[in-house]
Structure formats: structure tokens, C-alpha cells
Amino acid sequence: MGDSGPWRHAIIVGASSGIGAELSRQLVRSGCAVALVARRGDELSHLAETLNAARPDAARVYVHDVREYECVPALFQTIARELGGLDLIVYAAGVMPAIEEDEYSFAKDRLMIEVNLLGAIAWLNEAALRFQRAGGGTIVGISSVAGERGRRTMPVYCTSKAALTTYLEALRNRVGRYGVKVVTVKPGPVDTPMTRNLAKKPLLIPAEQAARSILAAARRGASNAYIPGIWRWIFLVLRNMPSAIFKKLNF
Amino acid sequence: MSALDWIKDAPETAPYVRRLPPAMPADRLERVESWGMNRAVLAYVYRPSTIDGVREVFEIARERGLAVGIRGAGRSYGDASLVAENICLDLSRMNRILAWDPSTGVIEFEPGMTLRQLWQYTIGDGWWPSVVSGTMFVTMGGAAGANFHGKNNFAMGPIGDHILDFDLLLPTGETLTCSRDRNAELFHAAIGGFGMLGCFSRIALQMKRVYSGLLSVSSFATRSFGEIIEQFEARRHRADYLVGWIDCFAGGGKLGRGLAHEARYLHEGEDPYPAQTLRVENQELPDTLFGVIPKSVVWRPLQLFSNDLGMRLVNAAKYVQGSTVGNHKTEHQSHAGFAFLLDYVPNWKWAYKPGGLIQYQSFVPAAQAEGCFEAQIRACHSAGITPYLGVLKRHRRDRFLMTHSVDGYSLALDFPVTRANRERLWALSARLTEMVLESGGRFYFAKDSTLDERAAAAYLGEETLSAFFALKRRCDPENMLQTDLARRLFASRLAAAKPHGTVRAVS
Numbered sequence: 044m045g046d047s048g049p050w051r052h053a054i055i056v057g058a059s060s061g062i063g064a065e066l067s068r069q070l071v072r073s074g075c076a077v078a079l080v081a082r083r084g085d086e087l088s089h090l091a092e093t094l095n096a097a098r099p100d101a102a103r104v105y106v107h108d109v110r111e112y113e114c115v116p117a118l119f120q121t122i123a124r125e126l127g128g129l130d131l132i133v134y135a136a137g138v139m140p141a142i143e144e145d146e147y148s149f150a151k152d153r154l155m156i157e158v159n160l161l162g163a164i165a166w167l168n169e170a171a172l173r174f175q176r177a178g179g180g181t182i183v184g185i186s187s188v189a190g191e192r193g194r195r196t197m198p199v200y201c202t203s204k205a206a207l208t209t210y211l212e213a214l215r216n217r218v219g220r221y222g223v224k225v226v227t228v229k230p231g232p233v234d235t236p237m238t239r240n241l242a243k244k245p246l247l248i249p250a251e252q253a254a255r256s257i258l259a260a261a262r263r264g265a266s267n268a269y270i271p272g273i274w275r276w277i278f279l280v281l282r283n284m285p286s287a288i289f290k291k292l293n294f
Numbered sequence: 295m296s297a298l299d300w301i302k303d304a305p306e307t308a309p310y311v312r313r314l315p316p317a318m319p320a321d322r323l324e325r326v327e328s329w330g331m332n333r334a335v336l337a338y339v340y341r342p343s344t345i346d347g348v349r350e351v352f353e354i355a356r357e358r359g360l361a362v363g364i365r366g367a368g369r370s371y372g373d374a375s376l377v378a379e380n381i382c383l384d385l386s387r388m389n390r391i392l393a394w395d396p397s398t399g400v401i402e403f404e405p406g407m408t409l410r411q412l413w414q415y416t417i418g419d420g421w422w423p424s425v426v427s428g429t430m431f432v433t434m435g436g437a438a439g440a441n442f443h444g445k446n447n448f449a450m451g452p453i454g455d456h457i458l459d460f461d462l463l464l465p466t467g468e469t470l471t472c473s474r475d476r477n478a479e480l481f482h483a484a485i486g487g488f489g490m491l492g493c494f495s496r497i498a499l500q501m502k503r504v505y506s507g508l509l510s511v512s513s514f515a516t517r518s519f520g521e522i523i524e525q526f527e528a529r530r531h532r533a534d535y536l537v538g539w540i541d542c543f544a545g546g547g548k549l550g551r552g553l554a555h556e557a558r559y560l561h562e563g564e565d566p567y568p569a570q571t572l573r574v575e576n577q578e579l580p581d582t583l584f585g586v587i588p589k590s591v592v593w594r595p596l597q598l599f600s601n602d603l604g605m606r607l608v609n610a611a612k613y614v615q616g617s618t619v620g621n622h623k624t625e626h627q628s629h630a631g632f633a634f635l636l637d638y639v640p641n642w643k644w645a646y647k648p649g650g651l652i653q654y655q656s657f658v659p660a661a662q663a664e665g666c667f668e669a670q671i672r673a674c675h676s677a678g679i680t681p682y683l684g685v686l687k688r689h690r691r692d693r694f695l696m697t698h699s700v701d702g703y704s705l706a707l708d709f710p711v712t713r714a715n716r717e718r719l720w721a722l723s724a725r726l727t728e729m730v731l732e733s734g735g736r737f738y739f740a741k742d743s744t745l746d747e748r749a750a751a752a753y754l755g756e757e758t759l760s761a762f763f764a765l766k767r768r769c770d771p772e773n774m775l776q777t778d779l780a781r782r783l784f785a786s787r788l789a790a791a792k793p794h795g796t797v798r799a800v801s
Contacts, residue, residue: 116317124379
């Protein structure tokens with residue numbers, strides 16, 4: 044098995060840019076057929092054109108706003124049918140609008156919960172049921188190290204990712220016994236449009252490198268993958284740091 | 295871009311939005327496997343028990359733009375009853391016997407009735423199916439769709455030769471009654487039409503009179519393909535059944551060695567106790583080996599032998615036994631005991647776990663059979679993939695449009711499928727296929743897993759395919775009835791017809 048992993052048919056939700064786009068490129072290179080799902084049709088079509096130029100019919104475009112939860116079952120089934128099967132789904136959709144120091148915008152907060160969490164639940168519930176019936180399959184959720192602690196700079200982003208991490212863990216415990224792998228990916232800062240507004244980007248890595256590590260972790264069937272791995276040790280310390288100290292950090 | 299811009303930029307304005315069909319109920323989604331366990335798909339499974347239920351399934355498919363693949367007991371080795379991500383119409387619950395006349399031996403039934411139900415219902419009255427397969431667990435709808443044959447194909451033809459008439463429910467909702475006199479073209483195409491033209495809703499079958507529950511079975515060893523074919527040619531005019539087993543591991547001077555069985559029905563009066571031997575209890579296969587070992591567990595020790603070395607030993611031991619102490623023996627055996635060899639060890643296929651098996655069966659005209667089969671076994675040996683089981687049968691031509699039969703012989707080869715050999719096995723199958731095509735041979739949908747569109751077109755011919763797909767356009771203009779096998783073998787013809795199930799773009 045080369046870099047392809049065992050996958051032949053994949054859905055990438057949030058494929059138009061950043062980690063999702065890079066995962067799509069790498070999966071297509073490995074011979075996998077991918078369904079590109081995202082809100083921005085122009086970006087998706089452009090990406091699909093590039094991918095299909097390299098290998099015809101490698102990528103299909105499905106324009107969808109993950110907040111249209113009621114569309115998900117029908118769209119999920121349509122994609123599986125048009126791909127001719129499914130063995131991998133990656134939920135990479137995520138938003139992190141800039142939040143000012145003293146800003147409490149419910150609109151932004153709600154958006155993050157809807158895109159980062161509720162959309163993931165809508166899509167991955169479908170995938171979990173399907174893979175449970177099939178007796179196999181891989182679910183990858185792109186969470187974040189931000190979900191490890193509640194941080195003053197981004198309260199609801201942290202909340203959405205903490206909830207996503209817990210949801211993915213529960214899903215893993217639920218469907219692991221049917222041979223389904225659920226991989227929680229926790230990247231630190233990755234060089235993508237989403238992180239462009241961030242003031243501090245420690246240990247920043249390119250999206251290409253992040254995608255490679257994510258696919259490697261998924262092939263291993265890792266439960267939790269910190270990207271890059273050094274974050275595991277940093278957050279081992281931060282996670283166990285007493286609140287009295289943590290709240291004094293400018294983090 | 296701010297978060298609020300994100301919300302305002304609604305996707306309804308994009309030109310990519312498509313109107314999706316309503317979602318299928320998630321509880322219908324099931325894993326559906328080929329009998330050989332070499333392919334599994336997910337499909338939305340419906341198991342109607344009435345013809346109205348079947349009509350409803352066609353309506354559901356139409357509303358959602360889905361294809362429907364018809365499935366009976368799922369006993370085809372390959373993808374003949376699979377259709378990934380679409381609707382699997384499982385007819386096994388539509389299994390009633392509709393009429394039975396013990397004075398004429400004509401029985402009418404629904405398609406989900408199994409061969410087991412059939413013979414158990416009629417044998418007490420002195421009637422046995424004219425044609426039976428090696429397993430009794432197939433459905434009769436599947437038997438008709440595949441036009442199956444038995445060990446007496448050379449004498450009795452396929453099951454279609456004994457079907458008097460049937461009702462075919464078309465995807466349009468219309469029902470057509472077909473016989474040799476009425477809708478004769480459709481009669482000869484739907485039998486053997488692998489569920490592409492419609493769904494059998496009633497089948498009338500002529501059974502065969504038997505005067506005993508026993509057959510007279512004699513066995514003998516043969517040393518080559520040439521010898522077994524010579525023996526079959528000499529015996530086929532007087533035998534009722536002929537079947538040969540080939541030790542595929544034997545090479546060199548022993549190539550094609552095997553054992554043959556010939557059986558004949560007992561004449562009236564030959565069995566002094568027909569009322570006893572015709573009872574179902576006296577036909578049942580035993581549940582235990584040597585009276586103590588439950589046969590349901592036998593596949594597990596069998597798995598120890600499910601490798602090249604183990605199977606070489608098993609094949610050699612069988613030949614040695616059959617060619618020495620078992621040679622030229624004649625004994626009485628029940629119909630079920632002789633016919634249903636595949637049912638002796640329940641779930642024996644599990645010995646092929648996890649990769650499963652394929653059966654590669656080719657049908658070759660008599661004059662070319664010896665040369666073709668010898669070349670096939672040699673090709674297996676040089677590819678390093680030896681079939682674990684080889685079975686030889688004699689056949690005759692029939693009048694069904696998509697027939698697999700020839701005036702000649704078939705050789706069925708069971709190959710284990712593993713992750714390591716899968717690609718090489720398909721390459722080997724392609725080489726075997728070339729040999730069959732060069733010999734003017736044919737193939738059988740119920741067994742096939744490896745043919746491609748070019749090979750199917752080569753053996754069926756343009757005239758046959760045009761006639762078949764002209765009928766399909768008449769019976770199923772939306773191309774609703776599809777299977778993965780049909781998509782593999784006839785992709786361009788299915789695509790050329792009106793596409794079914796495209797999702798409309800919103801204007």
C-alpha cells in the first residue's frame with residue numbers, strides 16, 4: 044500500500060480551501076475518487092478542474108452550506124451513489140471569525156457552533172450509521188488543539204472544538220466495535236485562509252504538511268492525532284495546568 | 295470576509311444547486327454480499343411479500359431516480375444480484391405456492407419460493423424437478439432469471455425448457471403473461487435475462503414423474519480430460535445425470551484426472567418401497583458426520599485445509615480413494631443426496647474467509663473442450679493459482695436468447711480470493727476467457743465475476759445483444775432494472791438508453 048491508504052471513495056466536507064483542499068489533492072493523487080463538498084462553488088469548481096485535469100472523473104463538486112442540515116441525508120446518499128460507494132469521510136469545514144478582545148457577538152458565536160459542530164454532527168451521523176451497516180470505513184474529524192482548554196481569545200471556537208472532540212470520541216466508542224475507525228485530528232496553527240487573521244501562530248505548518256500527517260494518522264487508525272505531534276506534549280502540560288495559573292496566561 | 299458576510303452569501307444564489315430526490319429511509323440500508331463473498335455493497339433493501347409490494351418498490355425507485363436490482367436467495371457467486379447504493383428488491387418473502395396438480399405435475403409458484411420448498415412439496419406425490427442445481431437454497435425466480443441447469447443438462451436442458459408460462463411484472467407496472475405461444479420472444483429472453491426485463495410474479499413449471507426416491511449411482515475414475523469426455527460421450531445417451539470432478543492440482547501426465555458419477559432414475563416397479571423412499575424424511579441430508587459431528591461446525595476444520603497445500607492433499611486423497619476402493623461402485627442414493635452436493639457442509643464457503651471465492655465457469659463446444667480445459671489448467675499452474683475445486687458437466691444447446699449453454703462441456707473452477715492474489719486472479723481469468731472465446735465458448739451470469747464488456751459482446755454477439763436491449767427498451771424504458779453485473783458487462787448499452795436517475799439542476 045502506497046500513500047493511497049485503503050480508500051477508493053471519499054467525501055471531503057469543507058474542500059474549497061485550506062486543509063480540505065489539500066487533503067482532496069493528496070487523495071486524488073493516490074487514486075481515490077473524491078466528492079468535494081463546500082459552500083463556495085467557484086473555488087470548488089476551480090479545484091475540481093485542476094484535479095480532473097490530472098485524472099478524469101477524480102473529483103465531483105457538491106455545493107452545500109453545512110448549516111442546511113435537513114439536506115444532508117439526501118445529499119449524502121446522492122454522493123455515495125454517484126461515487127459508487129464510500130470508505131472515507133473527512134469533516135474539514137470550520138470557521139474562526141476574528142473576535143475582538145471585548146467582543147461578544149452572538150452571530151459569530153452561533154456561526155461557529157453551526158459550522159464547526161452542528162454541521163459535523165449532521166454529516167458524521169450519516170457516515171457513522173452507514174459505516175456501521177457496512178462493517179467498516181474511516182471517519183476523520185478535523186478538531187483543534189483549541190478544544191483542549193477554554194481560552195480567553197476565542198471562547199466559542201474553543202467550545203465548538205471541545206464539543207466536536209467529545210462527539211468524535213463518543214462516535215468512536217459507538218462504532219469502533221463494528222470495525223469503523225474514527226480519527227480525531229487536533230492541528231495547531233496551519234497556514235490556511237482561516238488562520239490568516241490570527242495574531243500569534245506558534246509552530247505554524249503548511250497545509251500540505253498537515254494533510255499528509257492527517258492521512259497518515261487516518262491510515263494508522265489513530266484515535267487522536269496532534270498535528271504536528273509536538274502539540275501532544277505541549278497540551279499534556281497545558282491541559283493539566285491548574286486554572287489558577289492558566290487564567291493568568293495571555294493565551 | 296467577516297462572519298456576517300459569510301451568512302449573507304447564501305448558496306441558493308449559486309448556479310450549482312441541484313434539487314435532490316428525497317432521502318431513502320436509513321433503516322433500509324443493508325450490506326448485501328455476493329454468495330462468493332468476493333464483493334459486498336450497501337443497498338436499500340425491500341422485501342415485499344406481494345405483487346403490489348413490488349409495484350410500490352418500482353414507484354419508490356421512480357420517484358427517487360434509483361435503479362432496482364432483483365435478488366432471490368443471493369446464491370449467485372458474483373455480482374448478478376447486487377446493485378450498489380440503489381434498491382435491492384429481495385423477493386425471498388414472496389414465496390407462496392399458488393397451485394399444484396399432482397395428476398399432471400404442473401406447479402405454479404411465486405418467484406421467492408426456493409428449490410427446497412419445491413421438491414419437498416411435490417416429492418411425496420412422486421414428482422421431482424426436472425432440473426435442479428447443486429444447492430437447494432436458490433429461489434425459483436433466480437433459477438428462471440439465470441436459466442439454471444443441473445447435472446442432466448445434456449438430457450433435459452435448462453430449467454427454462456420446463457417452464458410452461460410465467461407472469462412478468464414490468465417496471466412500468468404492467469404484467470405480461472409469457473409462454474412459447476404468447477409473447478414468445480419475451481419468454482425466451484426473460485428466462486436467462488438475469489432480471490433485466492421484469493420481475494417474475496408467477497411461474498408455472500412442469501415437474502418430472504419419478505417412481506422412487508432413489509437413483510442408481512455409479513462412479514468411476516478417469517485419468518485425463520480426454521478419457522472423461524470419451525466416457526461421457528459413450529454414456530450420455532443412456533444416463534440421466536453425468537458429473538465429473540477434476541483434481542486441478544494434478545499436472546504432467548496426470549493432468550485432468552478425476553472421478554465421474556453417472557446416475558439414472560429407477561423404473562416403475564424397480565423400487566419395492568416407493569412410498570417410503572419418496573418421503574421427505576428419507577431425502578433429507580444428514581445433520582451430522584459419522585452420526586456425531588454436527589455438520590454446522592465442519593467449515594472450521596475445513597478452513598485448516600483452505601490453502602494450496604491443504605487442498606492439494608484433499609484433492610489427491612479424494613482421487614486415490616475414488617480410483618481404488620471407490621472405483622466402479624454402484625449404489626442407490628436419494629435424489630436430494632445426489633443432487634445437492636453443495637449443501638452437505640453448511641456454510642463451507644466460510645472456509646474461504648476472509649477474501650471469499652470466485653467460480654470461473656466456461657462452456658466450450660465438445661470438439662474444443664479437451665484442448666481448452668487442459669490449456670486452462672496449465673495456465674492456472676503457470677500463474678501459481680490453482681483452483682481448489684473443478685467440476686465438469688455435459689451440456690446441450692437451447693433456444694433462450696442469452697443462453698450460456700453449448701453443445702459441449704463446462705468446467706467450473708473454484709478459486710480462493712485473497713488480498714494478495716486478487717489482481718493476478720483477475721488477470722488469469724482474462725487469459726482463461728481468451729481461451730474460451732477462441733474455442734467459441736460461452737459464460738454463465740450466475741457464476742461470473744470477472745468478464746468485461748468486450749468479452750461479453752464477443753460471446754453473445756451483436757445480433758443477440760441488439761435483440762435483448764430492444765426488448766429492454768420496450769419492457770423497461772427508464773432502465774430502472776440494473777445490477778452491478780449488467781453495469782460491468784453492458785455499461786455502454788445501459789448508458790445509451792435513456793439515463794435513469796439523473797438529479798435535475800434547478801434553473
